[in-house]
Amino acid sequence: xxxxxxxxxxxxxxxxxxxxxxxxxxxxxxxxxxxxxxxxxxxxxxxxxxxxxxxxxxxxxxxxxxxxxxxxxxxxxxxxxxxxxxxxxxxxxxxxxxxxxxxxxxxxxxxxxxxxxxxxxxxxxxxxxxxxxxxxxxxxxxxxxxxx
Amino acid sequence: xxxxxxxxxxxxxxxxxxxxxxxxxxxxxxxxxxxxxxxxxxxxxxxxxxxxxxxxxxxxxxxxxxxxxxxxxxxxxxxxxxxxxxxxxxxxxxxxxxxxxxxxxxxxxxxxxxxxxxxxxxxxxxxxxxxxxxxxxxxxxxxxxxxxxxx
Numbered sequence: 001x002x003x004x005x006x007x008x009x010x011x012x013x014x015x016x017x018x019x020x021x022x023x024x025x026x027x028x029x030x031x032x033x034x035x036x037x038x039x040x041x042x043x044x045x046x047x048x049x050x051x052x053x054x055x056x057x058x059x060x061x062x063x064x065x066x067x068x069x070x071x072x073x074x075x076x077x078x079x080x081x082x083x084x085x086x087x088x089x090x091x092x093x094x095x096x097x098x099x100x101x102x103x104x105x106x107x108x109x110x111x112x113x114x115x116x117x118x119x120x121x122x123x124x125x126x127x128x129x130x131x132x133x134x135x136x137x138x139x140x141x142x143x144x145x146x147x148x
Numbered sequence: 149x150x151x152x153x154x155x156x157x158x159x160x161x162x163x164x165x166x167x168x169x170x171x172x173x174x175x176x177x178x179x180x181x182x183x184x185x186x187x188x189x190x191x192x193x194x195x196x197x198x199x200x201x202x203x204x205x206x207x208x209x210x211x212x213x214x215x216x217x218x219x220x221x222x223x224x225x226x227x228x229x230x231x232x233x234x235x236x237x238x239x240x241x242x243x244x245x246x247x248x249x250x251x252x253x254x255x256x257x258x259x260x261x262x263x264x265x266x267x268x269x270x271x272x273x274x275x276x277x278x279x280x281x282x283x284x285x286x287x288x289x290x291x292x293x294x295x296x297x298x299x
Contacts, residue, residue, distance in 0.1 A: 061194050
């Protein structure tokens, strides 16, 4: 397989969404580390659900596909300057390192596309909105298939 | 992979965003295990390069030829509604998964576009940037700095 120019560059991804409320700190967080370790935590305190916490090593092929998803979204060109600040309802954090580019975005929870469209940066926030959903699905796929 | 010895340089990296730069700590690469990792239930392979109109049933039928497929995840793109481009396939036995990889990796039979297949899980940390397979070499106690870019 031909190596792309991004082979060998550093890659790191972390996503967090959560809030602190009536039922405690409820959050979802996962992290793809440069060495391939995927750490996943899902803490819902509603009705005393227990925390799901998993760690597993994924192969470079998985990291490569993750990078592809991120590159296709073009999130690295965006900025969170004009995105809503985290608030009482919750926060999202997206941190990505790709080679010599590093983004660390924070914003509030996004309820729906209406929140995107009425924001000060609908184009950028829309990219973020769909990307994090794709990334959550991607990460959850690996921890789900592991079973319990 | 890179045996060059050069003076340590401060790598310039652009940073954007309001978030805290938590950065990341680099685990020490002390594992000597190589090879794919069996999950609790079976052997899982990652298929990439899947055509956006691929049908799950078609994929299932193709991979079923190599052995009993216990699980198949074909995720959709949230924006387009089409297939995102990757799938996880779980086999009961190692040979079945290995055969599927061997037979289908790099082929274009399925959708007239090249798909790639590799193990999804590894036993331990891998050096970043390595190609498919679970080979690693020159493990060091910290993550390697990427080569300095020339502009």
